[in-house]
Amino acid sequence: MLNDEMIDEVRAIRDAHAAQFAYDLRAIYADLKRSEAARIAAGHPFVSPPSGTPAPKSVLQRTRFAPR
Numbered sequence: 001m002l003n004d005e006m007i008d009e010v011r012a013i014r015d016a017h018a019a020q021f022a023y024d025l026r027a028i029y030a031d032l033k034r035s036e037a038a039r040i041a042a043g044h045p046f047v048s049p050p051s052g053t054p055a056p057k058s059v060l061q062r063t064r065f066a067p068r
Contacts, residue, residue: 021027040046 017031020030021031036046
């Protein structure tokens with residue numbers, strides 16, 4: 001598998017962030033939500049995720065996640 005410098009950098013940042021919380025997923029999630037709330041309060045735009053799975057526009061675009 002090829003490793004890209006940017007992928008390695010992102011993984012190192014993610015690992016350092018997780019290490020700050022002793023790899024506790026609940027603590028990591030709480031920190032991310034705190035950060036998100038602070039950014040929204042500072043006026044940064046926030047885009048909600050889509051509410052459902054988009055339907056394919058043609059049979060050729062069907063994926064394993066699209067409704068049949």
